[in-house]
Amino acid sequence: LAKTTQPISMDSYEGQEVNITCSHNNIATNDYITWYQQFPSQGPRFIIQGYKTKVTNEVASLFIPADRKSSTLSLPRVSLSDTAVYYCLVGALSGGYNKLIFGAGTRLAVHP
């Protein structure tokens, strides 16, 4: 299971774009990259997942360079409600489900 490294914390202001980069140097060929968001006293919530290049959904974009050794979660125009912990995880595509090992995550604080 590939280990991930993220900044421990980040600060931003409402309306700004936030980019959180995750390093996963030992990512395997079968590994997907998935980002989760967690609010206090709640279970993690899926944000976005990708394998390579760029993925975009209604809440975020995920940029993955060709070597896949890192990835960047981009949150456009954050609001106070985006204050949360964001986890980057890598796991094998197993046709069903894979065991997810959480790193420390990035604690994002959005200020007025």
Added chain:
Amino acid sequence: GAVVSQHPSRVICKSGTSVKIECRSLDFQATTMFWYRQFPKQSLMLMATSNEGSKATYEQGVEKDKFLINHASLTLSTLTVTSAHPEDSSFYICSAGQGGGTEAFFGQGTRLTVV
């Protein structure tokens, strides 16, 4: 997305008693579920893998006799904290994935307080 539900959402128990936490996949079948524990200001720590119809697989350092896991059906896994002590107080979270998918769905968590 698929829904995973935990019950109860919070529980307070006396030291020495046992507590059971349920994890249900509401709209899909899950042959595998995972149990995590999270202490304040810390990340999720994987405790064990729950396998339907077979014994759970525990991570290193997790006492299997203290944290009993039963996965008797394709939609239900239970975690029983036996002889609970105050140091077992934590936030317990389960997750499951749909067959054929790559996304994990998490329950809302259970806050256990042992007094």
